[in-house]
Amino acid sequence: MKTRDIISLISRIRQKVNAFIISELSQGGMEGIVVSHGDILYALFQKERMTMAEIASKIGKDKSTVTALVNKLVNYGYVSKERDTRDSRVTYVVLTPTGKELKPLFEEISQKVLEVFYTNVTEEEKEELLRILCKIDCNL
Template sequence: MKQIETDNTINLMSRINERANRFILAELEKREITDIAPSHGAVLAALFRDSELTMSEIAQRVNRDRSTVTNSVNKLIDSGYLATMKNAQDSRSTLVFLTPKGRELEPAFFQISQSLAMLEYQGISAEEREIFRKVLERIYMNFS
């Protein structure tokens, strides 16, 4: 029986994700923001870019299924960061938008994102980053 060659690439990606999430949580806590999870970041980023989006639009932009997005949005609504209203153009859909409390997160969100990116790519050249991202995208597509 032929032995399958393996490595720890997936495990390493998972550990990087865990450390990045710990970093984000620590940065949020420094700013006394304790009711947001790192997984909420993509939803918030989409709404910082576009002030009103439907659940389907958010799901498409953050590359998550609608049920996952709905859970995140509901948690952010419960925490007072988001609200909803009926879509005037299509009464079958609901628009999600940032509340004033949600808008207040934007500066902290971008500071944390910048700090994370600086840490993530510390000591890595622009060329290495480009190659790395291309390889990650190919690995991702292998699972599609």
Template sequence: MIDKHLHLDEQLCFAVYSTAHAFNRLYKPRLDALGITYPQYLVMMVLWQDEPQTVGSLGERLLLDSSTLTPLLKRLEASGFVTRTRSTRDERVVDIALTDQGRALATAARSVPAEIREATGKTDDELELLRRSILRVRDALQASNIA
């Protein structure tokens, strides 16, 4: 008999993975209606909170590298939601700012978090405790020296 710790249903990583897929299924039709993908939604949330941002600061905030962000930002620019401009302070830096259309998207997206929260069937307090616990696990994994 295989050790129960090797059972799929006992794995925290599978619980997180399958839950992420469930979230993606919920977000997809809502974000499709807005004309953005989930990764683009994450970028837009950062910009709605604080703009302009540099590609580097977005990458730090979203835990993504510039090679992942650049094509995503190009698509957001092509859709008219953001502008990308070289910094006048340092031409190696690219500044990302919202357009009027990108700012207006925040209003259209306003209902999405509440709809997702409601779908969980959990209270705001329960979800906040869960979010904090997941972040502590993430931070511990990132700090781990096990490779």
């Protein structure tokens, strides 16, 4: 298989996973939410109060992109922004009670994605895939 074929395959898989996630979010009543919003919410499920810079680092997006995504989540009522009391340049993003209620839905969607993703894949194949992906990640 040629390198461009592998890249094309990875791109198609990513598009399909994203479409699956968006469909599941929509069925869960979360219209207008995109995968990048989900990345932010998922990060906040792990640590409920994060700076914009921490979120940007965690999800691999630049700070200006994160700011735009967070502003939309604020409008939906899933997160709020708080200024640091010691340094007004620092803004924290915090899950609202409504945002916290989304955690079970996200866990359910994650489980469904994994079930579909690994259908007909053996444990040995999963381990080999993970090993190769880690190797590629280290190379980059």
